[in-house]
Amino acid sequence: MKFLGKEISSPLTLASGILGISFSSLQRVINDGAGMVTTKSLSLEPRMGHEGPIIAEFEGGLLNSVGLTNPGIEEGLLEIEKFHQACQGVSIVSVFGGNTQEFKQLAEAVNGSPADLLELNLSCPNVEDEFKRPFALVPEMVTEIVSAVCAVSSIPVLAKLSPNALDIGEIAGLAEAAGADAITMINTLGHGMVIDPIAKRPVLRNNFGGMSGPCIKPLALKLIHDVYKTVKIPILGTGGVSTGLDAVEMMMAGASAVAIGTAVYDKGLDVFSLAKREMDTFMREHGYADYPELIGILEEN
Numbered sequence: 001m002k003f004l005g006k007e008i009s010s011p012l013t014l015a016s017g018i019l020g021i022s023f024s025s026l027q028r029v030i031n032d033g034a035g036m037v038t039t040k041s042l043s044l045e046p047r048m049g050h051e052g053p054i055i056a057e058f059e060g061g062l063l064n065s066v067g068l069t070n071p072g073i074e075e076g077l078l079e080i081e082k083f084h085q086a087c088q089g090v091s092i093v094s095v096f097g098g099n100t101q102e103f104k105q106l107a108e109a110v111n112g113s114p115a116d117l118l119e120l121n122l123s124c125p126n127v128e129d130e131f132k133r134p135f136a137l138v139p140e141m142v143t144e145i146v147s148a149v150c151a152v153s154s155i156p157v158l159a160k161l162s163p164n165a166l167d168i169g170e171i172a173g174l175a176e177a178a179g180a181d182a183i184t185m186i187n188t189l190g191h192g193m194v195i196d197p198i199a200k201r202p203v204l205r206n207n208f209g210g211m212s213g214p215c216i217k218p219l220a221l222k223l224i225h226d227v228y229k230t231v232k233i234p235i236l237g238t239g240g241v242s243t244g245l246d247a248v249e250m251m252m253a254g255a256s257a258v259a260i261g262t263a264v265y266d267k268g269l270d271v272f273s274l275a276k277r278e279m280d281t282f283m284r285e286h287g288y289a290d291y292p293e294l295i296g297i298l299e300e301n
């Protein structure tokens with residue numbers, strides 16, 4: 001099948017932020033059955049991120065407040081070059097800028113690399129102290145950043161949106177009108193908090209963070225279905241997917257491809273081969289010949 005013109009061996013995709021940027025980890029995910037991999041969000045300069053603990057477990061998922069730790073775009077793109085020398089997978093370079101100009105500069109840097117697709121992280125909930133409200137919650141900023149990037153990018157652009165938007169359909173429509181080639185959704189939910197009752201303190205050093213994992217899957221499905229009905233561009237769905245059946249549901253809701261993130265922590269990299277096998281079995285048993293047949297076929301009651 002194809003996603004944004006790129007041939008992919010399966011719709012399964014590594015979500016951003018899970019395995020960093022090392023080409024060998026990204027290559028392993030492709031070998032395990034994913035069609036695409038997304039890098040950790042890269043900024044112009046390296047970022048330390050927040051002090052630990054940056055991850056807290058709770059029943060139903062994970063809370064993270066990483067703070068966009070990354071080695072910077074230059075180093076990230078060196079790994080992307082090695083990735084493309086090593087395997088046939090499709091790469092999605094995720095970038096984060098503190099303003100429109102930085103996003104534009106990042107897109108220009110990515111133009112000079114073999115990266116296949118560019119994802120704009122407009123929705124990280126963990127850096128409000130530095131950058132104020134995530135851009136994905138500010139309609140004018142979505143329009144401004146996506147138009148500026150699309151004017152310079154030589155590769156297709158995905159806008160990564162937040163479940164915290166009041167009307168995610170409206171935001172997705174603005175991204176589409178500004179030239180985005182696809183929507184990635186959803187980033188983590190909230191802020192949430194996990195408390196250590198003995199210490200009487202939040203577990204995360206940063207006090208709160210974005211929620212991911214199975215607890216957000218129903219929300220992701222609903223929002224993806226809303227956006228599928230609103231825009232014509234494809235959706236890279238993500239949010240709580242940990243099995244092949246989860247991925248099938250997400251495609252039925254409207255996603256053209258499906259990213260797995262938090263489940264990698266629970267199940268390891270085998271999650272991709274297991275999910276692919278489960279998807280393929282479901283399709284065979286229910287008479288679907290190819291993955292695109294699943295996209296958006298949900299029938300509402």
Ligand code: SIN
Nearest residue numbers: 065066067068124126
């Ligand atoms: C982080 O680095 O804080 C997580 C990234 C994100 O939620 O976009």
